[in-house]
Amino acid sequence: xxxxxxxxxxxxxxxANVTSNEALAFMGQSLTIMERTKPGxxxxxxxxxxxxxxxxxxPDLSSHIR
Numbered sequence: 001x002x003x004x005x006x007x008x009x010x011x012x013x014x015x016a017n018v019t020s021n022e023a024l025a026f027m028g029q030s031l032t033i034m035e036r037t038k039p040g041x042x043x044x045x046x047x048x049x050x051x052x053x054x055x056x057x058x059p060d061l062s063s064h065i066r
Contacts, residue, residue, distance in 0.1 A: 013023065035042040 031042040
């Protein structure tokens with residue numbers, strides 16, 4: 001998940017001032033492609049994401065970031 005490519009995508013999205021709706025659409029499309037390519041990978045990715053969110057020491061401020 002924390003690959004160089006992922007960092008590049010995040011950097012591009014930040015510099016383009018992507019809206020939350022655009023980011024959600026991007027995430028949905030990405031998960032669809034993952035699932036089509038190899039069934040089960042999207043579900044595993046979301047599970048890993050949720051597990052990492054629970055283990056963070058810092059508060060989740062994602063709802064406050066625009």
